[in-house]
Amino acid sequence: MANTPIDSELVRALAGLLDETNLTEIEYDTGSLRIRVARGAAPAAPVTIAAPAAAPAAAAAPAASxxxxxxxxxxxxxxxxxxVYLASEPGAPQFVNVGDTVSEGQTLxxxxxxxxxxxxxxxRGGKVSRILVSDGHPVEFGEPLLIIE
Structure with missing residues (x-):
């Protein structure tokens, strides 16, 4: 690892963003410096700083399913x-449930x-066969939310 000074304000800002969004991990890359902040079992978020040539190979395995x-x-x-929120407000019924028939344009x-x-x-219209997300949990771009058959 290069002897790069740590920008503690940037690390604090990234850790704050984790708290705001309920994400478990966030990565910042400038090309010459990459900072990854991840929330683990420990109360403090561990910080990893790696050279740009390092590749996060371990993260690819759990995404296979x-x-x-x-x-x-x-x-x-x-x-x-x-x-993601499955209902319009806490205590309200979910927009859709497994087995519901939905029409194109209906809020899911x-x-x-x-x-x-x-x-x-x-x-599109169809029957909701699976809901793949949980209420109040973070989702990523492109992550499958539910299946309409």
Whole structure:
């Protein structure tokens, strides 16, 4: 590892962003410096600083099962990074449940991104066969949210 001074304000800002978004990991890359902040079992977020040539190979293995579902023809993928909500407010019924028949344009769930609630609508009609996300949990861009058969 190069003898690069750590920008503690940047690390604090990234850790704060983890808390705000409920993400478990965030990475910042300038080309000459890469900082990864991840939330683990420990109370403090561990910080890893690596040279640009280092590749995060370990992160690819757990994503294999998600990739299979993302290729499903009925998968509805997340158009953004954010926090998913299955109902309009706490205690309200979910927008859709497994087994429900939905029509094109019907609201399936909400994704909160940058303090804005974005409705995710059905791209086509069909029956909801699986809901792949949990209420109040973070989602990534392209992550499959649910399956419409």
């Amino acid at each position: 998600v990739e299979d579902l993302s290729k499903h023809p009925g998968a509805v993928a997340s158009p953004m990074v954010g926090v 769930l909400l994704i909160e991104a940058m303090k804005t609630f974005n409705p995710i609508r059905a791209p």
